[in-house]
Amino acid sequence: MVCFTYFVTLALAYAGVVSAFPTHASLAGLSRDEVDRALASLEQATPTPPPGPLSDSGTKLVNDDLHPYIAPGENDIRGPCPALNALASHGYINRNGIANPAEIITAVMEGFNMDHGVAVYTTYAAFIVDGNLITNLLSIGEKTSLTGRSSSGTTAGGLNTHNTFEGDSSITRMDAYFGDNHNFNEKLFQEFIEYSNKYGGGKYNLSVACEFRRKRFQDSIATNPEFTIVAPRFYTAYADAVLPINLWVDGRQDDGQLDIEAARTFFEGGRFPPDFHRAARPMGANNEMVVFEAHPIEPGSNVKGVNTYTPDHSTPQKLDDLCVQYTFHVENTVRKMYPNPEGPLLESLKINLGYLFSAVKDKGCEELFPYGR
Template structure:
């Protein structure tokens, strides 16, 4: 996934016009919900290395009513108060938290939040759960979505089969950390990892994450009769594992060590004496993801597909042209196929929010092979 210059100009123009649109908006109440305008936050000027967390963001374990989900990074942000500790956050809160804590490129971070908000949140009130269903995130107005809003833990979207620390939803717990899967991850670290201050084979590298991801996909395809590797997962699964090398690595050493992995993945807290990356991170994520995907594809069947009734992994039907021209184009099409179609027929602040979020997705994943901006066209299931 790349952000092309033309796309950057497009999104910048959209954002510059946004205050004019929202300034004309009046208070909107629908189905007892009050519309909340979404804005693209200003990028922080401090983009260098620094120790995280600071004194204002101590670790506090989540309470029984706090939402946590399948993403260790989101859970860590909530556990340290970079986003609300109850796990219910706005587009702006999550976007800025990713930048502040991990030095993630703001456009890429905004894309991740925007896509999730459209698939699994409520863009009318600008709320999303990083876990499951919550009364704090009401269903979409006018019944254009599910009767509850699923949150990041709802199966499908970015969450899906072949996780490194969560089970497939049809055969286990897809939300909470699974020790047995993490133990397998550590076996591959012990076999392929680099040597470091913590001992031999204790530093994550490309060979390790390639072996981990290949094992995840291959073992789950065999164990899960309903295994489905959608176009979204074909991209997201490899971006996720590249985060281990490029976002979770200590910025002072550029290494993700055994203890660092345990801190983020198992304990969902920032490691001691950890520093974020020294510059905003984007190209390393996509480059690493592409390298791992290519390596895995050279060893096992890898495509957008599903298990048939006999347990054979078979391809999904391709998307229509031009979205069948590349993995990224199929990914873009599949994202909008999972967003309730009713979102495309909104008005007022609701429409402004949907249009902004849609443009943020297009700005990152749209490319010359499929330079056609989509509107949500999926089922009423979010």
């Protein structure tokens, strides 16, 4: 009898878990049946168009009284992006770490002065693959234990999801192969300090970024049998190397020299330094080509274990061409994740792909309609 009661309780609990699809989990890669089951429990929200650029885009105090740091609580989600973690912990987005794309775009512009086009492109590119296109919510990570395993038992993943937007050879996070792709790693940060001392006179700057970017690729090639660096991670790996230089140096200082204490506050603490003023002007991945050209690498993967890095020419090596990146994202990454969308999922995909395109429209890119107009 005890056994039977236990079985029934377990079955009911399981049924509860599977019927309530997480409101912030992606529907990418699900079968038609799975999507239908998920739709039954999700409340549909209207997609949010991207907000416009800031009207006042100079430096200003952003670690202010209206946005105090509050450490994340047990149920709050944090993930691999230290900047989004900080925006959540300062209340620029919901402190629980779940937000809609428009809220994220507003927050990265307001809190860091991220360039409007970069903010819109990055947010929708990530949201379409890692967010929930029905509820219009994206989670900046997943509730995790220290080992990096999901503690909630769901697969909500959000920005932690490996090889959709998150990827290998990060600055302060380990490769997913080693078990935890999203928490700060002290050993990696010590290497970051070592390189900042050696190439930057104790600061993280463009010279350090050139050398450390190469080192992190080399480390992964030599230690991670599953190392892969193809689109979109091939592009974001270079952006991530320069964002701390462009957007984490206090706007009043504005000299491209990030001191180690501030770097630790962002990377490890997921918070703004005291009295932090955002960048002096809107910035994005400025100078990423300098980092790329210092030690160019072709997109590719370890194909047969460590030290078997083999170029993969399906990812265009076009770091400086956003139209090419947009085309690849839409025609390859997104198409593969949503091969045959229908109903509300299809409608939302079309609308959000339109918002993604709005970020590259003025670059002269051709709009793509993989699911029809």
